[in-house]
Amino acid sequence: MMATIPVEPKTLIDAGSAITIIHQHLLNDIPHQELIPKTINHLSANCSTLNIIGEISLEINVNGIKTTIIADVTTNLVTNLILGSDWIQANNVYFLTPEQRIMIRSRGKEVSTPSVKPYFLN
Numbered sequence: 001m002m003a004t005i006p007v008e009p010k011t012l013i014d015a016g017s018a019i020t021i022i023h024q025h026l027l028n029d030i031p032h033q034e035l036i037p038k039t040i041n042h043l044s045a046n047c048s049t050l051n052i053i054g055e056i057s058l059e060i061n062v063n064g065i066k067t068t069i070i071a072d073v074t075t076n077l078v079t080n081l082i083l084g085s086d087w088i089q090a091n092n093v094y095f096l097t098p099e100q101r102i103m104i105r106s107r108g109k110e111v112s113t114p115s116v117k118p119y120f121l122n
Helices: 024-028 085-090
Strands: 003-006 011-013 021-023 036-043 049-062 065-074 081-083 093-096 101-106 109-114
Touching: 021 024, 021 049, 024 065, 036 065, 065 085, 065 101, 085 093
Parallel strands: 003 049, 011 081, 021 065
Antiparallel strands: 021 081, 036 049, 049 065, 093 101, 101 109
């Protein structure tokens, strides 16, 4: 069974990250296939080390369009999930900057979703 994850507020879509990375805590909260163990370290944008413990196949659901990617699993990430340029390029993701949205076209279907969750002040 592939882990299915909706794109949600704690998902970072990062064209500056070469790879997709999921935090072990999120993976523990969802049904998924067996983790393929591997032990490596990646250097993050702030020069800290990400401890990779394995990789897993993920299904990412963006408003009904299902995409797949192999993600590295880490024990120390500042967010639940980073969708990197590997996912962006493989799925023809467009950044609509003025609208603060992303758009995906797949098999004649087109969907978009906010890339920044608005915060409302009372």
